[in-house]
Amino acid sequence: MKTGLALALAAAAAALVAPTAASLLPLSDPDAAAAAAAQDALNFHAAEAALLSTPHRRGDRSVHHRRYTDWRTGNAGQVTFASFCDWTGGDIARAASASDGCGAMCLARPGCEKFTWAFPGVCYMKDGSASAEPVTNIGALCGKVVPPGTNVRYAWATAAEGRASVAADCDWKGGDLRGVAAASAEECAAACLADEGAGCFKFTFANGACALKSADAAQVVSAKAGAVCGVVAHSSSISWADAAAKAKTLVAQLSLSEKISLASGSGMLVSPCVGSIYSKASIGFQGFCLQDSPTGVRFARNVSAFPAGINLAATFDKTLMYNQGLYMGREARGKGVHVLLSPMMNIARAPAAGRNWEGAGGDPQLHAVSAAQQVKGIQASGVIATAKHFVLNEQETRRHGSNSLAGARALHEVYLKPFRACVEAGVAAVMCGYNAVNGSLACANPAVMSLLKDELGFQGFVMTDWYASTDTVATANGGSDMAMPGNHVEGIGSDPLFGQNLEAAVKNGQVPLARVDDMATRILTSWIKVGQNDGTFPWTNFDSWTPSNSKPIGVQADHKVHIRAVGGASTILTKNADATLPITAAKYKTIAVIGDDARAPSNPNACSDHGCIDGVVAQGWGSGTSFFPYLVAPVDGITAAASKRSIKVVSSLSNSGSDGANAAKSADLAVVFVAANSGEEYITVNGNKGDRNDLNLWSNGDALIAAVAATGKPTAVVVHGPGAVNMSAWLDLPNIKAIVYALMPGQEAGNAVADVLFGDVNPSGRLPFVVARNRDEYAADVVYADAPVRYDEGILVDYRWFEARGRTPVYPFGHGLSYTRFAYAPRLAVSPVDPRTGAFRVEVAVTNEGDVDGHEVVQLYVLLPRETCEAVGCAKELRDFERVWVPRGATVTVAFDVPRRAYEVWSVQAGEWRAVSGTVEVLVGASAADIRASASVVV
Ligand SMILES: *[C@@H]1O[C@H](CO)[C@@H](O)[C@H](O)[C@H]1NC(C)=O
Numbered sequence: 001m002k003t004g005l006a007l008a009l010a011a012a013a014a015a016l017v018a019p020t021a022a023s024l025l026p027l028s029d030p031d032a033a034a035a036a037a038a039q040d041a042l043n044f045h046a047a048e049a050a051l052l053s054t055p056h057r058r059g060d061r062s063v064h065h066r067r068y069t070d071w072r073t074g075n076a077g078q079v080t081f082a083s084f085c086d087w088t089g090g091d092i093a094r095a096a097s098a099s100d101g102c103g104a105m106c107l108a109r110p111g112c113e114k115f116t117w118a119f120p121g122v123c124y125m126k127d128g129s130a131s132a133e134p135v136t137n138i139g140a141l142c143g144k145v146v147p148p149g150t151n152v153r154y155a156w157a158t159a160a161e162g163r164a165s166v167a168a169d170c171d172w173k174g175g176d177l178r179g180v181a182a183a184s185a186e187e188c189a190a191a192c193l194a195d196e197g198a199g200c201f202k203f204t205f206a207n208g209a210c211a212l213k214s215a216d217a218a219q220v221v222s223a224k225a226g227a228v229c230g231v232v233a234h235s236s237s238i239s240w241a242d243a244a245a246k247a248k249t250l251v252a253q254l255s256l257s258e259k260i261s262l263a264s265g266s267g268m269l270v271s272p273c274v275g276s277i278y279s280k281a282s283i284g285f286q287g288f289c290l291q292d293s294p295t296g297v298r299f300a301r302n303v304s305a306f307p308a309g310i311n312l313a314a315t316f317d318k319t320l321m322y323n324q325g326l327y328m329g330r331e332a333r334g335k336g337v338h339v340l341l342s343p344m345m346n347i348a349r350a351p352a353a354g355r356n357w358e359g360a361g362g363d364p365q366l367h368a369v370s371a372a373q374q375v376k377g378i379q380a381s382g383v384i385a386t387a388k389h390f391v392l393n394e395q396e397t398r399r400h401g402s403n404s405l406a407g408a409r410a411l412h413e414v415y416l417k418p419f420r421a422c423v424e425a426g427v428a429a430v431m432c433g434y435n436a437v438n439g440s441l442a443c444a445n446p447a448v449m450s451l452l453k454d455e456l457g458f459q460g461f462v463m464t465d466w467y468a469s470t471d472t473v474a475t476a477n478g479g480s481d482m483a484m485p486g487n488h489v490e491g492i493g494s495d496p497l498f499g500q501n502l503e504a505a506v507k508n509g510q511v512p513l514a515r516v517d518d519m520a521t522r523i524l525t526s527w528i529k530v531g532q533n534d535g536t537f538p539w540t541n542f543d544s545w546t547p548s549n550s551k552p553i554g555v556q557a558d559h560k561v562h563i564r565a566v567g568g569a570s571t572i573l574t575k576n577a578d579a580t581l582p583i584t585a586a587k588y589k590t591i592a593v594i595g596d597d598a599r600a601p602s603n604p605n606a607c608s609d610h611g612c613i614d615g616v617v618a619q620g621w622g623s624g625t626s627f628f629p630y631l632v633a634p635v636d637g638i639t640a641a642a643s644k645r646s647i648k649v650v651s652s653l654s655n656s657g658s659d660g661a662n663a664a665k666s667a668d669l670a671v672v673f674v675a676a677n678s679g680e681e682y683i684t685v686n687g688n689k690g691d692r693n694d695l696n697l698w699s700n701g702d703a704l705i706a707a708v709a710a711t712g713k714p715t716a717v718v719v720h721g722p723g724a725v726n727m728s729a730w731l732d733l734p735n736i737k738a739i740v741y742a743l744m745p746g747q748e749a750g751n752a753v754a755d756v757l758f759g760d761v762n763p764s765g766r767l768p769f770v771v772a773r774n775r776d777e778y779a780a781d782v783v784y785a786d787a788p789v790r791y792d793e794g795i796l797v798d799y800r801w802f803e804a805r806g807r808t809p810v811y812p813f814g815h816g817l818s819y820t821r822f823a824y825a826p827r828l829a830v831s832p833v834d835p836r837t838g839a840f841r842v843e844v845a846v847t848n849e850g851d852v853d854g855h856e857v858v859q860l861y862v863l864l865p866r867e868t869c870e871a872v873g874c875a876k877e878l879r880d881f882e883r884v885w886v887p888r889g890a891t892v893t894v895a896f897d898v899p900r901r902a903y904e905v906w907s908v909q910a911g912e913w914r915a916v917s918g919t920v921e922v923l924v925g926a927s928a929a930d931i932r933a934s935a936s937v938v939v
Pocket residue numbers: 406407408409411437438447448451
């Protein structure tokens with residue numbers, strides 16, 4: 001999405017507002033104590049009321065739902081607030097309070113079921129006889145006590161379904177509330193849920209002992225076999241069919257214009273989120289706040305800046321993927337974001353493509369797993385996840401309508417695969433992309449939508465990307481269910497893409513009424529499916545455009561622990577000659593930290609959507625960003641780690657080659673930080689309009705490295721950036737001993753890289769893309785010319801192209817080194833799981849033969865029979881992976897259940913999936929080019 005002029009327009013709108021709060025007071029003569037107690041809230045609500053009183057908003061009750069709530073109680077599943085309503089009658093008590101205290105007073109008073117906190121400072125407690133009739137009353141807050149545990153269950157902080165599994169390598173330390181007796185992990189989880197009101201957020205069940213823990217519990221990795229840990233989460237278990245049936249009964253109560261309003265965004269800047277759907281009180285629909293991004297809640301303060309999707313992919317860790325979804329979902333929920341615009345699933349087929357950093361790299365299976373795990377985690381928080389961008393949206397250049405042409409086989413086996421996984425994971429929303437497919441816009445293309453809704457069976461709703469489509473009839477009939485942000489063209493405009501224009505199109509027969517019923521039904525189905533209809537969802541409490549309207553509510557909990565863990569787990573050691581790393585006091589007395597990328601930005605949020613380069617690159621630019629609450633610079637993370645070991649740090653925090661060389665000369669090891677960057681099309685940085693112009697390091701990084709290496713000192717290079725960079729200028733220099741790809745690790749960047757450089761974390765990050773010597777060796781490139789984007793490499797994306805063409809890359813897909821050595825048993829144990837389904841099980845034993853504990857990423861590839869290959873050649877394809885913890889000297893057996901789907905190909909003739917017959921080579925190893933064990937399976 002795009003908001004280039006948004007901030008300027010927001011400022012202009014705010015200037016027009018006349019404060020009229022006094023005339024909106026619903027009460028007279030509050031006593032002095034109450035008025036004093038409510039002063040803070042008053043200030044907030046005065047600003048709020050002023051905002052709501054602009055002429056074009058006055059009288060529109062549906063916008064009043066914004067930002068009035070205190071989610072801190074609401075989010076615990078106990079009290080929920082609604083600002084556009086007022087309960088009349090049923091009074092049992094009255095007391096002075098600030099807004100936040102009113103719910104708590106009601107909870108504490110026997111018989112109190114509802115309450116009203118009325119501006120400016122009186123709390124009315126009410127029994128069940130209070131009428132639920134909503135009354136517009138700006139400045140009032142009303143809440144309802146919800147029985148503890150309603151529609152709340154726990155989600156496990158582990159892999160797979162986001163629910164079960166024994167996690168041998170996870171344990172929460174600290175944050176202890178109390179120990180309780182429990183016979184099983186299930187009982188322990190139930191005890192935590194029951195204690196949620198007292199702050200229980202996480203739990204550990206280990207060796208028969210159940211420990212309840214607060215949000216302060218930190219995740220530490222320990223080899224505690226048999227430990228189970230979980231996080232309390234809100235969720236709903238209604239089936240799609242039941243949700244759709246409920247939605248249909250609600251839609252039947254709506255008029256045509258009401259149905260259309262569910263599908264029509266409010267327009268930019270008239271609500272606090274980047275996209276909004278107005279509420280519909282008659283059916284209990286509180287509206288939608290739709291907000292970016294895949295790295296956190298964009299434009300909000302007091303949120304976390306998570307690692308990029310490319311880092312999450314580089315962990316090859318299903319648990320971390322699930323947890324990131326869960327934590328981002330919890331932050332979104334805490335901010336009142338109903339629909340989080342994440343995950344981003346476009347394939348990094350062209351290494352220079354601008355948004356690659358938001359996604360999971362060059363392989364469709366890695367994308368599928370990462371996206372599906374995140375969807376499960378986000379939706380376990382009751383937030384709707386958005387799989388985007390559908391489909392074939394793989395570059396930024398000329399993205400509005402650039403025409404993507406892909407064959408049916410690549411379309412199914414590569415580009416639809418992550419969407420298929422998300423649909424199976426229950427994703428409730430999909431965003432269609434800016435591009436055209438086969439000559440017509442994806443968002444107005446019935447053939448494209450049919451892939452999603454008919455072939456994949458998606459039952460949620462499709463929203464347009466922001467201003468992706470301008471034709472009302474074509475967009476509606478093409479299958480888009482929601483127009484975002486709502487207005488036709490960019491800026492504040494009242495001419496909606498849907499709204500009254502769609503109503504006119506229905507009335508004159510251009511769009512069938514059934515299409516509008518389908519839109520409304522799909523939107524409410526998703527809302528019900530994730531449980532947002534239970535009335536516990538917090539009201540939106542931040543403002544994207546006028547930050548001073550936001551409530552300073554922190555939702556980060558202990559997510560920085562996860563962020564640092566992902567940062568470490570995604571830091572890829574691609575070269576480590578002479579055991580140069582890790583840094584130890586035995587090897588080095590002084591180290592030099594060199595480069596602009598090692599330093600902290602003067603203000604990490606100074607540039608709109610991070611559209612500049614200043615210090616360490618920890619996120620790319622565009623809508624995929626989030627504000628940094630803080631940003632740990634590499635030099636600071638390294639200095640902290642070095643001082644614990646009494647290692648001296650000298651630094652040169654610029655890209656001056658002579659200064660860098662001088663620093664290196666006084667040290668025993670030089671660590672040079674360099675970077676590249678990319679982002680979204682609407683911001684141009686250093687001449688790069690989203691997509692990178694080339695794969696070179698930015699800011700003379702090559703010259704800096706060469707100058708440092710010329711000192712003769714052993715040199716380690718750390719690269720921050722969106723993907724592969726051209727390393728040919730320095731790759732073969734003799735003093736380049738170690739190379740690290742750190743990608744874009746988010747707010748804990750400096751700590752995460754230090755963890756790996758000093759060996760506090762044994763590296764296990766793996767390249768989620770291939771790295772070549774020259775740009776023209778890659779399977780595909782950005783099309784900069786005004787020409788179609790042809791997916792001529794077919795299914796041979798990324799690493800597969802190299803294998804099919806017999807080329808050796810610099811670093812293969814899946815490559816990454818460790819400080820220990822893992823040996824694989826040469827024999828794979830293959831056994832049938834279920835002859836009816838065609839699934840088989842593969843087991844492999846992995847032994848840690850080195851001196852330190854560590855994670856190994858075990859990768860399973862298949863090579864299908866030769867007759868299935870593309871014309872250009874055959875290549876293995878990733879089908880599964882596991883990141884396992886193997887203590888030194890230990891052997892761990894990793895089991896993969898390989899489903900029939902793993903050896904199906906898309907038959908272009910038949911238009912369906914067909915299992916191959918013949919011999920499938922099953923290849924297990926440490927990268928696409930490092931296969932350690934194999935078996936031939938006849939299918
Ligand atoms: C686009 O056209 C190609 C060639 O006719 C076809 O194989 C492919 O399935 C079409 N894609 C879509 C989404 O219809």
